[in-house]
Amino acid sequence: MSLVSLPFFIFICVLLILYYRMDSKHQWKILLLAGLFFHAWSNPYLIVFLLISIFAAWKLMLNPVKSHFVWVIVINLGILILFKYSVNLGVKDLAAPLGISYYTFMTIGYAHDCYDKKIEPQKNLFHYALFVSYFPQMTQGPIGVYQEMMPQFLNTHSFDPDNIKKGAYRILIGLFKKLVIAGRVAFYIDTVYSSPENFGGLTLITATFFYLIQLYADFSGYMDIVCGISQMLGISLKENFQRPYLAKSIPEYWRRWHISLNDWYRVHVYMPAVTAGWNRKLSKTMGKIFKKAKKGTLRLIYPTILVWTLTGIWHGAKFSYLAWGVYFAVIMLMSFCTQSYVKKINEKIHWNKDSIFVKIFQIIRTMIIVAVGELIFRSESFSDTMTIFKNIFTDTRISGSSIAAAMTPFGNGNQAAASMLIIAILIIMQAVVEISKERNEKAFTGHRYVYAALMMITIALFGVSGASNFMYQAF
Amino acid sequence: MEELLQHLKEIRDDVDFENETELIDGKILTSFDIIQIIAMLDDEYDIAIPAVEIVPKNFNSAGAILELIDRLKG
Known part of the structure; x- marks a missing residue:
């Protein structure tokens, strides 16, 4: 779904209505669903790779030891390299999952910060999933930093015409x-x-x-x-x-x-x-x-x-x-x-x-x-x-x-x-x-x-x- | 402290290391300056600074850098 298209315009309008009409404690859930929908729209099969990345990083970093951090890097970079250099690797040209470069960066950044004990690992899988799949920054960045984004996602936001x-x-x-x-x-x-x-x-x-x-x-x-x-x-x-x-x-x-x-x-x-x-x-x-x-x-x-x-x-x-x-x-x-x-x-x-x-x-x-x-x-x-x-x-x-x-x-x-x-x-x-x-x-x-x-x-x-x-x- | 200030002056002679408390947050030092400081601390005080210690609060003032030296030496 291109940002410059009618479907996207409709998507944003519907999202804004739901976001501000529903009880504000559900706002983060709406954003998560919107992110997954946005991703699946580009290719419903490739979302599997996003979900693998989310689950693996979340599960492994619950215990942020060195070997787990290395696994997060191996899994994420492995998928990225497979899609990015598929032609060079002799595989046919594969269509890459939407925003794979950017969510890979965010995932590795999160894992590194957990490993360095700069942040507490996120215990809630769905909260973590929202950090990686927040749709405005998923396709092309800006590359979100966990400690800056997470509090904003979990806050409630009241409608402000300004x-x-x-x-x-x-x-x-x-x-x-x-x-x-x-x-x-x-x-x-x-x-x-x-x-x-x-x-x-x-x-x-x-x-x-x-x-x-x-x-x-x-x-x-x-x-x-x-x-x-x-x-x-x-x-x-x-x-x-x-x-x-x-x-x-x-x-x-x-x-x-x-x-x-x-x-x-x-x-x-x-x-x-x-x-x-x-x-x-x-x-x-x-x-x-x-x-x-x-x-x-x-x-x-x-x-x-x-x-x-x-x-x-x-x-x-x-x-x-x-x-x-x-x-x-x-x-x-x-x-x-x-x-x-x-x-x-x-x-x-x-x-x-x-x-x-x-x-x-x-x-x-x-x-x-x-x-x-x-x-x-x-x-x-x-x-x-x-x-x-x-x-x-x-x-x-x-x-x-x-x-x-x-x-x-x-x-x-x-x-x-x-x-x-x-x-x-x-x-x-x-x-x-x-x-x-x-x-x-x-x-x-x-x-x-x-x-x-x-x-x-x-x-x-x-x-x-x-x-x-x-x-x-x-x- | 005197010795540290002397070394810092050699890296940037245009900065008031004695009084400045926002060297990083005030964007006075660049990442290039910080690497110079890391290399200087390594040479003069024989301490290897791990990447995780390179955060603004450890480099915002000469006092903070001195605290970092004492902590890593101890």
Whole structure:
């Protein structure tokens, strides 16, 4: 059931009525049933795997000893690997259970926290089942943290018109980002990236920057929709984005993009690896060779490589994904290793960090580094990546024909120019909407109705119907 | 305490470790800084900090870090 579809709209309306009309002590049961129904709708047979995962993790972690924790990992990762890499493993291409990546992350996170004694194991199977199968976050995250979500699920929620209004507004923002912005630029990107050898540098650069816009609009648009739905139910989800393209460095960018996934990796993979005995020994040995290196820097070399390689192949068994992971591992390590030198150089040349020009320079620099990474990610093969880089640097003619070629996916002549102008206006509008979203905590003021009306009109006029699949669902 | 403050200053000389009590919650230290601190504690005090101890309350102030050292040493 796509989030952008009539069945889903009906599902939400029925759910809201039941949720607020019935005795509030039954609210969590309604959410659990809704989650299982939502999952079964996509494929009624594959829900078996979700149920196996829920029961196994719940039962094993009632006694959170090491062997049980290891079993939870083996069972969950086993199922995930089977479905994700079925083609590579020589099995036929299997349709994966809905949201398997995300509920696997949540399950392993829960088991790890139980094992570390950060939380008490949940004794009620059905309460635990709700944590894993809460439908707004099941398909694509945000990856829920047990101790943040469980108290909210078990609380009762009374009907609050303000939550409904704010939630609906947020959903509208999400639809606008997804259907209008991501949907529009998708045509251009798909055309260019499906045969990059036919396009010059200008077109390829434009397509790559459009891809950054598409990724953000699609993914954060989805988050706006699910956060909005959850707000209507009185449950607040973790924010997954914090204006990532305004980050001034790559480490900062990754603290603002897909936050729940990066938090998960930090707590459950990165920090355990940093503090692991093997890493401690390795970094001490390296310290004897690289005497001048900072001890902390040596400590994070292997964990950084590990986390980024895992993140890369988590997206799928494809060369582009692995290369993307390695690329960001190298960039992150370079950023850590050069930090003290950069600081010294900055002091010498009296580089004023607070100056607006320096900030803009840093933002643009970060965006270019990200763009190169996403170019690798989006390429359909290694040879395509090479072709794109080659054309960007060798085919930089700005002639009438190359501009016409760049416009081709939008149509010809005036039609193309008009389309480009509309997209530019939409992006500016989006920035305005983003800023107004930050004031979401305040009262729902009158100007929101104007924005809401504007967004509805633009969605109706320029929304791409049929663009109902979200990019991150595939992962 | 003096010795610890000295080591912390070597990691971040722009932070007021003596008075600051929200080093993590106030987002003053990054995860990179925390790893530097973990490596420093390992080198200078010979303590291996388990991942489960890396929580905000153990790193929010120099005092909290000192308590962590004493606890793990003891």
